[in-house]
Amino acid sequence: MTGNLEKYVVVKPSSIHGKGVFTIVDIPAGSEILIITGEVISEEECIKREEKGNVYIFWNEDSYIDTTNTEKIKYINHNCDFNCDVLDGDGKNLRLVAYKNIFAGEELTIDYGYEEIYRHCRCSICA
Numbered sequence: 694m695t696g697n698l699e700k701y702v703v704v705k706p707s708s709i710h711g712k713g714v715f716t717i718v719d720i721p722a723g724s725e726i727l728i729i730t731g732e733v734i735s736e737e738e739c740i741k742r743e744e745k746g747n748v749y750i751f752w753n754e755d756s757y758i759d760t761t762n763t764e765k766i767k768y769i770n771h772n773c774d775f776n777c778d779v780l781d782g783d784g785k786n787l788r789l790v791a792y793k794n795i796f797a798g799e800e801l802t803i804d805y806g807y808e809e810i811y812r813h814c815r816c817s818i819c820a
């Protein structure tokens with residue numbers, strides 16, 4: 694399956710934390726799942742907002758996207774054994790891509806990639 698799978702992605706309560714993002718279809722590794730859109734901000738602005746507790750900013754390379762006002766994607770949880778990757782988009786967005794084969798009903802997860810998360814992580818690798 695190729696193309697935008699966002700319509701097959703749902704937000705539900707998660708055993709990892711609060712709400713999570715789940716797929717209702719099988720997603721083969723390498724598939725683009727959805728485009729991460731939101732407010733395009735600078736690295737400086739990203740740091741400022743994160744210090745104020747904004748946990749909805751996604752980044753890769755030079756792109757910083759604040760997804761506070763975007764549905765679904767902002768609820769994606771961290772897992773050290775993640776199954777999704779955040780890749781560059783067209784400069785004004787990012788792309789969520791399947792890092793491994795994901796099966797219907799599974800929660801989508803990414804590596805948040807900052808120190809704090811690993812200290813508090815209770816995933817099967819950290820536990």
Ligand SMILES: [Zn+2]
Binds near residue numbers: 772814815817
């Ligand atoms: Zn972990």
